[in-house]
Amino acid sequence: MILSLTEENYLKSIFHLSDNGQTAVNTNHIANQLNTRASSVTDMLKKLADKSLINYQPYQGVTLTAEGRKKAISIVRRHRLWEVFLVDKLHFGWDEVHDIAEQLEHVQSDALTDRLADFLGNPVADPHGDLIPDKNGEFEQTKFIPVDQMSTGHTGIISGVSEHSVSFLQYLQKHDLVLGKHIALLETTGFDGSVTLLINQSKELTISKEAAKNILVL
Amino acid sequence: MILSLTEENYLKSIFHLSDNGQTAVNTNHIANQLNTRASSVTDMLKKLADKSLINYQPYQGVTLTAEGRKKAISIVRRHRLWEVFLVDKLHFGWDEVHDIAEQLEHVQSDALTDRLADFLGNPVADPHGDLIPDKNGEFEQTKFIPVDQMSTGHTGIISGVSEHSVSFLQYLQKHDLVLGKHIALLETTGFDGSVTLLINQSKELTISKEAAKNILVL
DNA sequence: CAATAAATTTAGACTTGTCTAAAAATATAC
């Protein structure tokens, strides 16, 4: 079944807002995420329910069906593969690629997606460290830890972020907190939770608890 | 000014049907090319005329304005660059790429287009030999000759086709009449115009006048 | 050049996706 661009965007939103399809999502949350109105969302939810892509009970929020989840995951796969392409091959900054990938993800061709993945070396994570599902929709099993949950003295490799705003990404870039860097947690300040890191065994940097929460290490 | 996908497709059609924007194009021709109805075309022509992208007088056909031509050329540029990407990098066959490029061409980002061009080595022609306009909309000046207009004994390099149907492309592929092959015209048959070629100084092949007309050499 | 044929445009309707405003259902608070 071929979905419209709009339908794809709704499925993707629901997937992301529901923590990969587990919990129910509210109409208002979707409206907010898609910059549209609750009434528009209701209309679309009925349509997606008719197509058996979501489970929808009026006033009770929605979850994805197996079919809907499959579709959503394939969109996520396309999005993240294109992000890798844009950063690795076209040398865009990781803070510049989201909007372009948002367009590219809607190009419908399984052959294209699979060949692109091969061309990129079948990456398992995108430039933000978000996991790329494989052809069958499976995510590699990994255990990212947010920096604010590391113990003092322990080390890790920066492997992802859980906040994708351009300003945060640029902040990270500026302080050289990019993917692949080795960090060690030197100290956690009790009163505000800010943490002091040693980056690549050389540079010391103190960041807020808020920032630490959104940097993931492996 | 940002154009809708549909508007882009109309401009592209007009550009192609008008021999790169020179001659006037009929409503019916556009309807035919876009698989739509004449009445739909009329509606859209009014809209494009309102936006100063075409010159439109009812019943008199249309031509592109300078602005419309610029837009059309940028779509053609994107389309052909993506075709190069699909064939050179993802190893698609030249007969498989049109539909995918048709989708990719509508991704709106000048930065993407320019970086893609750089990544591909700023090619001047796509896998079918069609010229790729540069960033400023200029086509490289070349003089392709259709095989049916070659003189007996003369040689050339296959550099393009003027017919893009999948069946024709597959026919060429089967007979090894692909881009870059050296051919010599051995003989033209008077009564039906079919021509006998020597391919890469080794293999002889006779093709119809119809086929010869659509193979371009340099 | 009148009559027919072909091409084009208009009129009115339909679909998709959106919106505002009002109604209904659910959640919260005293």
Add this chain to the structure above:
DNA sequence: GTATATTTTTAGACAAGTCTAAATTTATTG
């Protein structure tokens, strides 16, 4: 546990793009 606030849905309208059928314009032809 009733009143208020919040969330969600319904009702009706609108814009983009399309369609069919009818009307109009242009082209063709005897």
